[in-house]
Amino acid sequence: MSEIRKDPASLTWIISATERGKRPTDFKEEEKPQRRLRRTGCPFCAGGEEMKAPLREHAIWPGEQDKKTLIWKTRVLPNKYPALYPDVELSQAQKDTIYHYLSGVGGHEVIVDSPNHDDTLATMSIEQISAILRTYRQRYRFWWTDPRITYLLVYRNYGVEAGASLGHPHSQAMATPIIPHRIYEELEEGRNYYDQNQECVYCRTIQVEKENEPSRKVFENEAMFAFCPFASRFPFEIWILPKDHYSTLEGIPQKKINYLAEALSEVFKKLNEVLGDIAYNMIVHSAPLRTPGLLYYHWHIEVLPRLTMPAGFEWGAGIYINIISPEDAAVALREA
Amino acid sequence: MSEIRKDPASLTWIISATERGKRPTDFKEEEKPQRRLRRTGCPFCAGGEEMKAPLREHAIWPGEQDKKTLIWKTRVLPNKYPALYPDVELSQAQKDTIYHYLSGVGGHEVIVDSPNHDDTLATMSIEQISAILRTYRQRYRFWWTDPRITYLLVYRNYGVEAGASLGHPHSQAMATPIIPHRIYEELEEGRNYYDQNQECVYCRTIQVEKENEPSRKVFENEAMFAFCPFASRFPFEIWILPKDHYSTLEGIPQKKINYLAEALSEVFKKLNEVLGDIAYNMIVHSAPLRTPGLLYYHWHIEVLPRLTMPAGFEWGAGIYINIISPEDAAVALREA
Numbered sequence: 001m002s003e004i005r006k007d008p009a010s011l012t013w014i015i016s017a018t019e020r021g022k023r024p025t026d027f028k029e030e031e032k033p034q035r036r037l038r039r040t041g042c043p044f045c046a047g048g049e050e051m052k053a054p055l056r057e058h059a060i061w062p063g064e065q066d067k068k069t070l071i072w073k074t075r076v077l078p079n080k081y082p083a084l085y086p087d088v089e090l091s092q093a094q095k096d097t098i099y100h101y102l103s104g105v106g107g108h109e110v111i112v113d114s115p116n117h118d119d120t121l122a123t124m125s126i127e128q129i130s131a132i133l134r135t136y137r138q139r140y141r142f143w144w145t146d147p148r149i150t151y152l153l154v155y156r157n158y159g160v161e162a163g164a165s166l167g168h169p170h171s172q173a174m175a176t177p178i179i180p181h182r183i184y185e186e187l188e189e190g191r192n193y194y195d196q197n198q199e200c201v202y203c204r205t206i207q208v209e210k211e212n213e214p215s216r217k218v219f220e221n222e223a224m225f226a227f228c229p230f231a232s233r234f235p236f237e238i239w240i241l242p243k244d245h246y247s248t249l250e251g252i253p254q255k256k257i258n259y260l261a262e263a264l265s266e267v268f269k270k271l272n273e274v275l276g277d278i279a280y281n282m283i284v285h286s287a288p289l290r291t292p293g294l295l296y297y298h299w300h301i302e303v304l305p306r307l308t309m310p311a312g313f314e315w316g317a318g319i320y321i322n323i324i325s326p327e328d329a330a331v332a333l334r335e336a
Numbered sequence: 337m338s339e340i341r342k343d344p345a346s347l348t349w350i351i352s353a354t355e356r357g358k359r360p361t362d363f364k365e366e367e368k369p370q371r372r373l374r375r376t377g378c379p380f381c382a383g384g385e386e387m388k389a390p391l392r393e394h395a396i397w398p399g400e401q402d403k404k405t406l407i408w409k410t411r412v413l414p415n416k417y418p419a420l421y422p423d424v425e426l427s428q429a430q431k432d433t434i435y436h437y438l439s440g441v442g443g444h445e446v447i448v449d450s451p452n453h454d455d456t457l458a459t460m461s462i463e464q465i466s467a468i469l470r471t472y473r474q475r476y477r478f479w480w481t482d483p484r485i486t487y488l489l490v491y492r493n494y495g496v497e498a499g500a501s502l503g504h505p506h507s508q509a510m511a512t513p514i515i516p517h518r519i520y521e522e523l524e525e526g527r528n529y530y531d532q533n534q535e536c537v538y539c540r541t542i543q544v545e546k547e548n549e550p551s552r553k554v555f556e557n558e559a560m561f562a563f564c565p566f567a568s569r570f571p572f573e574i575w576i577l578p579k580d581h582y583s584t585l586e587g588i589p590q591k592k593i594n595y596l597a598e599a600l601s602e603v604f605k606k607l608n609e610v611l612g613d614i615a616y617n618m619i620v621h622s623a624p625l626r627t628p629g630l631l632y633y634h635w636h637i638e639v640l641p642r643l644t645m646p647a648g649f650e651w652g653a654g655i656y657i658n659i660i661s662p663e664d665a666a667v668a669l670r671e672a
Contacts, residue, residue: 001439002421003440004420004438004439004513011517012517015440017417019417081355082338082353096548097544101339101340103337103340153649164647172649174649176653180349180655182654184347201434208434212432281648281652282648283652285652309499311493311499312619313508315640316518317489317519318521
């Protein structure tokens with residue numbers, strides 16, 4: 001038996017086909033040494049004395065530095081192979097009468113998440129994760145002021161199977177002149193739900209998930225709630241939501257940053273214990289820039305482990321087949 | 337410089353970021369012997385005498401057989417690990433007040449595309465490809481009569497990177513009680529375009545692409561047109577469209593099947609010559625079952641080479657970064 005499920009907050013449908021699947025522990029991976037590759041000559045490592053200076057010549061943002069050692073904690077660099085460019089004029093037009101295009105204006109940044117090559121979100125201190133989150137917040141605040149840019153997507157590719165080409169811990173930020181399709185759809189569905197129910201679908205989801213049996217909860221603290229969503233597209237998918245309603249991340253106060261850092265630390269420690277050092281994509285979902293007070297959107301973080309590969313059906317249908325139910329995944333993660 | 341492009345027939349946006357990229361020939365792959373793995377004991381190979389009988393005990397459809405040798409050409413088998421099940425009652429309900437789900441009713445079939453383990457679409461005879469296409473058509477006609485089923489997605493995963501777990505040439509067919517998200521979006525956008533322009537966006541695309549300079553055309557014959565779409569999500573993405581307007585594949589006559597088989601043969605020979613024996617997903621996009629006469633939808637086949645990996649930005653934004661322009665890809669493929 002399988003089940004076809006719809007995500008209440010988007011147009012995503014998934015097929016929960018657990019008979020194809022394995023037990024949660026079957027996903028546990030062998031150590032993958034390639035994630036630690038290229039330590040020698042890594043461009044992001046804290047190196048000789050000159051690297052202790054907070055600002056490298058080409059840094060976009062120097063980042064915070066440790067008050068005692070003067071070594072930087074995080075820094076923001078331009079992507080060596082950017083997909084979008086900040087020094088381009090925004091233009092748009094029709095080509096060949098039916099094709100619409102925009103100039104490739106935007107920003108494509110690398111956030112170096114730590115001076116230490118071997119740090120992971122499962123092993124870093126909560127203070128270091130807080131420094132990363134403050135850097136994310138700083139990038140939202142930076143791009144907020146650019147009228148050409150409507151959206152900032154902050155994300156993290158970890159491991160070769162997740163598309164990472166460097167082993168050093170890093171995140172990326174892409175500033176775009178359009179609202180990305182996936183976010184646009186979430187905004188639309190969130191507004192539809194709000195219009196019909198006069199409440200935020202994410203706020204309602206937290207209420208439901210707190211009481212639901214079998215529970216899909218993974219972790220919670222005073223400010224954050226982490227769970228495996230009902231319509232998980234991927235095995236062990238986890239969403240982390242703030243309990244209070246805010247539509248954008250950029251206004252998050254330091255106290256909440258600490259709670260979020262703790263939630264991330266716990267979530268990745270649990271993933272590590274159940275599955276080993278797996279590849280994943282982590283994505284911050286925040287409302288478009290300059291829209292902090294939307295009643296119908298709720299910022300959150302999605303963690304998408306890369307244990308299975310989307311194939312023809314997923315690409316053709318836009319429906320995901322998930323061979324581990326979120327209920328089973330949550331049990332394994334809660335118990336870790 | 338890069339360019340942000342929108343597909344006129346869907347809500348897909350892509351970033352054409354060719355400065356990150358390589359020349360078309362840089363994608364040429366080494367021979368990947370794993371695609372030929374597991375020849376010994378392959379469950380799909382034509383084997384001893386008993387395998388020459390057209391019907392294996394558990395076949396869903398016996399397929400055609402060669403009149404001289406009596407060996408089967410194609411056959412349809414149940415997927416060993418189905419995502420959906422035909423013998424389930426269609427039911428739907430709300431869970432926990434916000435979660436909508438359906439029972440996992442449907443069909444998940446394997447189409448064995450040839451009795452020969454080493455056949456590929458680049459090496460098969462046009463007659464063999466025609467037999468595969470007739471099998472696709474037969475599955476559309478079969479599922480047409482099941483009122484619980486609204487959509488059939490026929491697709492092909494080739495190579496490990498495309499999600500194939502078996503080396504023997506095969507396609508799959510998934511019958512679903514919902515219209516898949518990606519198709520739903522194409523139908524919506526196709527209807528919007530039709531309402532505004534009183535023409536099919538795909539018919540218009542063929543007209544535009546025939547004359548466009550620089551050309552994105554890859555191949556054409558009397559009935560079929562193959563090109564790299566303006567908003568290609570992946571390097572060397574190719575769409576094959578029938579020149580005459582039909583919304584579903586199931587009514588396709590034998591003569592057109594021969595033209596389509598020739599187009600597929602040519603397209604895969606060209607991909608093979610430029611890139612080697614690469615992994616790909618191939619997907620038939622046809623209107624929902626029992627809707628043959630839609631004026632605003634045009635069935636087509638999408639070929640998605642698996643040369644790059646979607647990562648955090650693609651999953652988070654739903655926007656694809658493509659490092660080879662379709663114009664460059666088309667030149668390389670036309671000249672092959």
